[in-house]
Amino acid sequence: MAIIKPFKGLRPPSEIIEELACLPYDVMNSEEAAEMANGKEKSLLRITKAEIECPDVEDIHSDRVYNKAVENFKAFQEKGWLQQDGEAKYYIYAQTMNEVTQYGIVGAAACADYENGIIKKHELTRPEKEEDRMVLTRYLDANIEPVFFAYKAVTEIDAIVDSIVKNQKPVYDFTAEDGFGHHFWTIDDAETNKQLEQLFTDKVPFTYVADGHHRTAAAARIGLEKTEQNPNHTGNEEYNFFMAVHFPDNQLQIIDYNRVVTDLNRLSDVDFLAELSKGFDVENMGAEIYKPAALHEFSLYLGGNWYKLTAKAGTYDDNDPIGILDVTILSNQVLEPILGIKDLRTSKRIDFVGGIRGLVELKRRVDAGQMKAAFALYPVSMDQLINIADSGNIMPPKTTWFEPKLRSGLVIHKLD
Secondary structure, three states: OEEEEEOOOEEOOHHHHHHHHHHOOOHHHHHHHHHHHHOOOOOOHHOHHHHHOOOOOOOOOEEEEEEEHHHHHHHHOOOOOOOOOOEEEOOEEEEEEEOOEEEEEEEEEHHHHHHHHOOEEOOOOOOHHHHHHHHHHHHHHHEEEOOOEEEOOOOHHHHHHHHHOOOOOOEEEEOOOOOOOOEEOOOOHHHHHHHHHEEEEHHHOEEEEEEEEHHHHHHHHHHHHHHOOOOOOOOOOHHHHEEEEEHHHOOOOOOOOOEEEOOOOOOOHHHHHHHHOOOOOEEEEEEEOOOOOOOOEEEEEEEEEEEEEEOOOOOOOOOOOOOHHHHHHHHHHHHOOOOOOOOOOOOOOOOEHHHHOOHHHHHHHOOOOOOEEEEEEOOHHHHHHHHHHOOOOOOOOOOOOOOOOOOOOEEEOOOO
């Protein structure tokens, strides 16, 4: 069963939360981070993306950048921009998008649960990204940003969250610049915290990494590293745990993650469509944007027209947790055999566009001549994600896109 403990959070005063809170480090480059932090002295980006304060730095993974992050982290605490809670507790973090709100519990997940498979993953990590977050965690001695976990919904946990939300005023409540709402409560009652901890132990056999595989892997590695360095290790030290927001699965929705390609592998538009017709029913839908409406249905934008592609029966395996995925069908029937794109992680001929940008972004990139064609996919379901994780399989790259992204800075977990 999952171990999810309360912890003494390091948090900003409510009056500066909107200036301090920021998007996670991996949804922007350094230039975008600098622009987002411009005019915001208290932005957490000055810690999570400290290269923005290191002019002309050549390597954003250098000691100079990590040391700057440490300097700023200490300064934020000395200035009172981050303040330590006196008691260990859980927190509720809710997000609102399109008038729908999802409620997560912020708690400290166990590094051991990642090692023993209680925390389940569905993606491979890239070593360089994992190493970067591990080094930053080591320098700061803190989980500066939360990871996004899911668990199979538990009625008793839902009831506790519902009661607190209805009867207690949030300590943070703001709408970010992207229009998404962020709401945050502290659970101060000791008995309620004990009850939640027991419910996680009794009712939650597994948790699932939804977003943040690199941060999760990095946190687990830091836990092992500190264990080996401590001759008096007991297993109860704070470094044995890392910060995660745990959302019930029935409140989450995965957004589509689409593909654009630079060329048709020397095929003409007509010949490409003819190749597609071997595995798909192809229907020209005209110039109006067409969005896939069901599993195994795709839309293709090519030459100013949208096409509906429906995979033919027998070309996929709905009994295989990986074979059922539309990203698998697209790779197996189009990207690899027709377009010659074999490795999605390294190929320069393909790019990926999160569904939050809309299908208009696919059209824009093709019409601008940046890309030759675009494929829109029907989104993966939470059931599919859980089935894959439970079966020990790994999803193909760039399969899931969760939105809204967790804001960093609402609470931090120190490892000391």
